[in-house]
Amino acid sequence: MKASQFFVSTFKEAPSDAEVVSHRLMMRAGMIKKLGAGIYTYMPMGLRVIRKVEQIVREEMNRAGAVELTMPVVQPAELWQETGRFDKMGPELLRIKDRHERDFVVQPTSEEVVTDIARQELRSYKQLPKNFYQIQTKFRDERRPRFGLMRGREFIMKDAYSFDRDRDSAQASYQVMAAAYRRIFDRFGLTYRAVAADSGAIGGDLSEEFQVIAATGEDAIVYCPNSDYAANMEKAEALAPAGPRPAAVSPLSKTPTPGKATCADVAELLGVPLSTTVKSLVLATDEINERDEIVNSTVWLLLLRGDHDMNEVKVGKLPGLDMGFRFATLAEIEDHFGCKPGYLGPLNLKKPVQVVADREVAVMADWICGANEADFHMTGVNWGRDLPEPDLVADIRNVVAGDASPDGKGVLAIERGIEVGHVFYLGTKYSQAMNATFLDTDGKPKPFEMGCYGIGVTRLPAAAIEQNHDERGIIWPDAIAPFSVVICPIGMDRSDAVKQAAEQLHDELVAAGVDVLLDDRGERPGAMFADWELIGVPHRVTIGDKGLKDGVVEYQHRRDTEATKVALAEIAALIQGRLKA
Amino acid sequence: MKASQFFVSTFKEAPSDAEVVSHRLMMRAGMIKKLGAGIYTYMPMGLRVIRKVEQIVREEMNRAGAVELTMPVVQPAELWQETGRFDKMGPELLRIKDRHERDFVVQPTSEEVVTDIARQELRSYKQLPKNFYQIQTKFRDERRPRFGLMRGREFIMKDAYSFDRDRDSAQASYQVMAAAYRRIFDRFGLTYRAVAADSGAIGGDLSEEFQVIAATGEDAIVYCPNSDYAANMEKAEALAPAGPRPAAVSPLSKTPTPGKATCADVAELLGVPLSTTVKSLVLATDEINERDEIVNSTVWLLLLRGDHDMNEVKVGKLPGLDMGFRFATLAEIEDHFGCKPGYLGPLNLKKPVQVVADREVAVMADWICGANEADFHMTGVNWGRDLPEPDLVADIRNVVAGDASPDGKGVLAIERGIEVGHVFYLGTKYSQAMNATFLDTDGKPKPFEMGCYGIGVTRLPAAAIEQNHDERGIIWPDAIAPFSVVICPIGMDRSDAVKQAAEQLHDELVAAGVDVLLDDRGERPGAMFADWELIGVPHRVTIGDKGLKDGVVEYQHRRDTEATKVALAEIAALIQGRLKA
Known part of the structure; x- marks a missing residue:
């Protein structure tokens, strides 16, 4: 064309x-x-x-x-x-x-x-x-x-x-x-x-x-x-950690953490890794009667390592949560924890909640969590010793790079x-x-x-x-490029030789079933090249008087940094070879 | 396929x-x-x-x-x-x-x-x-x-x-x-x-x-x-008639036509050709002011030969009618003609109307039209003698078969x-x-x-x-048939020879770029033929054991009344020849 x-x-x-x-x-x-x-x-x-x-x-x-x-x-x-x-x-x-x-x-x-x-x-x-x-x-x-x-x-x-x-x-x-x-x-x-x-x-x-x-x-x-x-x-x-839960070492202690309402802030204040902290997420489920009225609500406390994120799809499959859940209201939180969010934890609850521990949290020892009292966290928390084992242990988090692959064949990226x-x-x-x-x-x-x-x-x-571009424009794979090949003749309107070579190559490629475009718009070379680099046609042949004198044209793939001289007689075969590859 | x-x-x-x-x-x-x-x-x-x-x-x-x-x-x-x-x-x-x-x-x-x-x-x-x-x-x-x-x-x-x-x-x-x-x-x-x-x-x-x-x-x-x-x-x-208007012969006469409100009924009653009658169609145009109110209406009487039909597109281009028109109301008709529709005509008007005569009507003599009095028509009506020439003569009718062609090269069909x-x-x-x-x-x-x-x-x-069908079904032209060719093997499940010949012909035609379908559903021959005649595939090849023994298959075009025996070795070439033709 x-x-x-x-x-x-x-x-x-x-x-x-x-x-x-x-x-x-x-x-x-x-x-x-x-x-x-x-x-x-x-x-x-x-x-x-x-x-x-x-x-x-x-x-x-x-x-x-x-x-x-x-x-x-x-x-x-x-x-x-x-x-x-x-x-x-x-x-x-x-x-x-x-x-x-x-x-x-x-x-x-x-x-x-x-x-x-x-x-x-x-x-x-x-x-x-x-x-x-x-x-x-x-x-x-x-x-x-x-x-x-x-x-x-x-x-x-x-x-x-x-x-x-x-x-x-x-x-x-x-x-x-x-x-x-x-x-x-x-x-x-x-x-x-x-x-x-x-x-x-x-x-x-x-x-x-x-x-x-x-x-x-x-x-x-x-x-x-x-x-x-x-x-x-x-x-x-996220697989359960391989080893058993380490033994408790630290004593349970209430530690002042004024104004530190996130795990990251607490870890920084105490000079410990974020992975030693546990965050508390409070959800609620509602029991509905036939008239669509809420007859009973249950509050759930989900415990995740401070550096992990909750996976809602996984949570939505847990027994008791699989019919739909919501985040708990502030009133529900204060009613059960006696404290505002930021300092919540599984100890010192005002009313019982369903405790779900992520697989990772379930095997932690000497961990840190909110004290259910503003500006205080508990440190040295240990399952069994300081609080009962969780009601449910489950995979409720997003995996992170470095986690073990579920197929046991290495770590995840x-x-x-x-x-x-x-x-x-x-x-x-x-x-x-x-x-x-x-x-x-x-x-x-x-x-x-x-x-x-x-x-x-x-x-x-x-x-x-999104996958294939650079600062000049698009770089199409051959199969879905708008044109596989663009022929850019330099000074086609002035040079019969250029015109003839360009049209002949065009016709030859068309006859071979190649999706080729001949740029006969008469644009300056710079503008022409910029257009086709923006549009992203993968294969470009430039034909000029100077090269033709030596019987050569220039070939450049969109990913090449510079053009290659190719004999005019060989360019069609070269392109067809590249397109088949 | x-x-x-x-x-x-x-x-x-x-x-x-x-x-x-x-x-x-x-x-x-x-x-x-x-x-x-x-x-x-x-x-x-x-x-x-x-x-x-x-x-x-x-x-x-x-x-x-x-x-x-x-x-x-x-x-x-x-x-x-x-x-x-x-x-x-x-x-x-x-x-x-x-x-x-x-x-x-x-x-x-x-x-x-x-x-x-x-x-x-x-x-x-x-x-x-x-x-x-x-x-x-x-x-x-x-x-x-x-x-x-x-x-x-x-x-x-x-x-x-x-x-x-x-x-x-x-x-x-x-x-x-x-x-x-x-x-x-x-x-x-x-x-x-x-x-x-x-x-x-x-x-x-x-x-x-x-x-x-x-x-x-x-x-x-x-x-x-x-x-x-x-x-x-x-x-x-519709061209103007070639000759001049004939001279008036009959006297103007008011003739009783009780209950005969159409030209056809009147012509039958009087024993004259329908083409000697003239029908009256009453239109109106409105003059509208800036506030979209009607400030003035004009009533138009269109006269057409009794055997002709009005062409609304042509009427809509006449001066005075080209900004839109409507049929007149009953009140307007009675106001201008003093009579109900069925017996209207251009004579004895109560109020003036714009009279438009079709080119054909304009050259009629001794014609028949309504008398503007219920149950009466005028006969022997003549322009000039009995009423003034029409305000406008124009082509306002649909052509009919036999009319002169506008290019002067014969008559219209x-x-x-x-x-x-x-x-x-x-x-x-x-x-x-x-x-x-x-x-x-x-x-x-x-x-x-x-x-x-x-x-x-x-x-x-x-x-x-609509153009290409018969009592058995569709007959597609080759270019737009769902498949150009259908191969109908008889007893493909029982006969290896049939199966092999059918598949080989299929593959050969596919390789030649022919859009062929091999009917391998195992239907009985009658049901299979009925399906493909209904669907309208233009070329059919039937392959059966009996023919194969003699090295022949049957070819039938959808328009053929019966099948032709063709050597198996020649059928592919025959079909390709027919498709190119």
Whole structure:
């Protein structure tokens, strides 16, 4: 293609609301154009990237036996009422009314519609397994859309849904998808990790996120450099410490800590490591009657090492806390502890509370905690001697770098990632709610075992940029670059030789199936190079009169610091070789 | 592809709300699935057709120099308020509010958004001409959605918008698009006509509809079999009759016509041709002051031959009627004619009215019209002798078959069509409303000259079926068939020879780039043939043990009445030859 027949539009500056590098670079490179908050036009340059992402996804989904269809963007509310999501979902579900005042939603996903299709179409076990997917516009009315395509309101997602006759078959379908996702992300040419994710109420380990590694990522990814263990922070288990609890050495003592209401302040005041302190978090659970009235509340004290953070997902799975919990009110805290937050602890309680100790805290000796008296902490605290053993010992914290890997193969490391894909075993959650059944071998109706599988098609280019850029602009992997190759002729309007060589190379590459752009805009070399470095085309060939006299052109990969002279006769083969590699 | 890895779902019956053949066949062939009124899932079989339509459109749009982008489905109301369409458009524009109660629309087209892009991006005449297009989901909240994809609410449209610096250039851009449309519709393999259409207030002839010819089409298409004249009914001109008005022969006479309130009844009663009668249509126009109050109304009497119909578009262009008109009220009619409708005419008026005679009526002699007295008509009416010449003579009727062609090359014929494309010169309507300007050669800002160009991507398959079907099902043209070829093996599960031959042919055709499906579902031959005849795959190869013994298979085109024996060794070449033809 020639630039004059395309649309190249670059900007020196990004708008002030572009906070992250991918948003800034996509705006500057003319890939997207803002229409409203979280709503973007995919400009010609950006659309080419999106189409390449779509095509790779489509090829691998088809190869994995999934079948493409397209479900409507605007969906009647009835189906969403069958699963309860029409009422349960928050305002991020865009609800609309048509001219007849009937309720509709603009789809954020399509579980309801695809389950409705399945219950009509898949009537026998003979038709299973089946996997339907679509690559379709979605809408999610984010409270605070930002970061360009990273957290937009309108976006394109590939969503697939598998239907199986039993759990074993569903797990096999899940594994087929997980393998397809690996092929897809391999083809994108990005550094990524498939990490175990929490599968919520369904349980089991059948939930993985595909995270593109980037320092700017929103998510913390936990992995073991010595093994293939990887999980997101919600999921990664902190093992119980290996050794037994040390013997108590120090005496219990009430120590003045005036104005030191955090573990860090106390540790500094006392000149001890933060890891010898224990922090107290007070939660509450409510017992509700049929009329939705609170009939009884229980207060929980969670004890974590001063240098550790609570993991809400893990806490939410503990017996007694798994039906929902909240932070305790100030009144509840004063009622049970006789003290304001900052100096709380498990000793000298006014009223009994449920004490949950993190696995790490449970094996500590001679630790420090609040005295339940303002401006005082207890030091030399020991389980058994100074207070009863905790009611429950559990993993309730986020792992930290250096923790033992759950697979026993070394210690954990942490890096940042951007979630661009998710494979998830759904079980019968939707099929039961919608009475979606098939006739099994025994002739009896049975609900489908389902899985769902998403890829953020428009988010992926943003993640790719977060991972691959420098101070000059984007650096696309070959597979999803808007153009694989750009030919930059110097003085094409003045030199027939340059024009002829440029057009000949262009035609030769096109004939070889290479996605090449000839920049015939007539820009000065500096401006031309700056544009293509900003846009991030991976391979560049510069053709000038001077080189042509010696029969050479200049080749430069976007990551190269300088250009290499290559014989004009060899450049096409060189590029094709590089693209295949 | 193998059927077992795809999704084939056919139905014996169509739902009762499927009124037209394309709707019935698309439902029965499992191409679409209804989700709500006018909202359909494109099922795997139907999506393949849609994707082929999209691909042909995309290739030809790119070839014509248009550049693809994708504008949002959900668009902020602000831009729609700039052109006034947010308020002016009826309830077919789906208006929605986001979580912050801000107004949005679900796009039915994108003139506003693309004009907004142009005014930001196209700053100089050097960047013109430019044509942006998208293939994108649209929504139009039809009052009465019906006919499946023919008149749905959610649909896919290709919409293109050209931007030019002056009218000449805009006309050239228009012609480029009109030529691209001809290539596109040629490639679809459908019988179609490009017909001149009315271009509304903008004037000129720069509006053409692309109509797929089908007996069931909603639109009447006027054409001259001896020339390339073609227009839609709104646009087609009825020429003034060639000869002069004949001399008056009959005397004026008031004739009793009790209970005969229509021209047809009167002609029958009197035993004269319908074409000797004249019908009276009474319209009114209002003069409005600045406070939107009616300060004066004018009553118009339109006279048409009894066998002709009024053309509202033509009437709406007459001087005095071109700012909007309405049918007169009963009170206005009685006030001016002293009579109820059914016996109205231009003689014996109580108050003066503006008389507009159709060109045909203006040259009639000895005609018949209402007497402005219930149960009486006037016969032997003659212009000049019995009443003054009309205030205005104009073309205000629909043409009929046999009328002279406006190009003087014969007589007109009329057939039915389905509009699937439209090219339209917009002028500066949107650019002026939105102050979308570029800097012209003289350095001064100037509004863009625009054109818009649509193709109904999801409507096209329905139109193709209306044109190409028989009692057994759909007959797809090769270019947009879901599969070009289906291989039907007989007893594949019992015969290794059949299985091997079928798979080998499948693989050979796939390698040659042929879109082939191998039906490995194990259905009985009758059911298998019925499915593929319903679905409408154009080329079918049947492979059975009996034929294989003689080294032959059976080939049958969907339009053939019976199969032809072809040597197994030659079938692949035969199919490739047919597909190229």
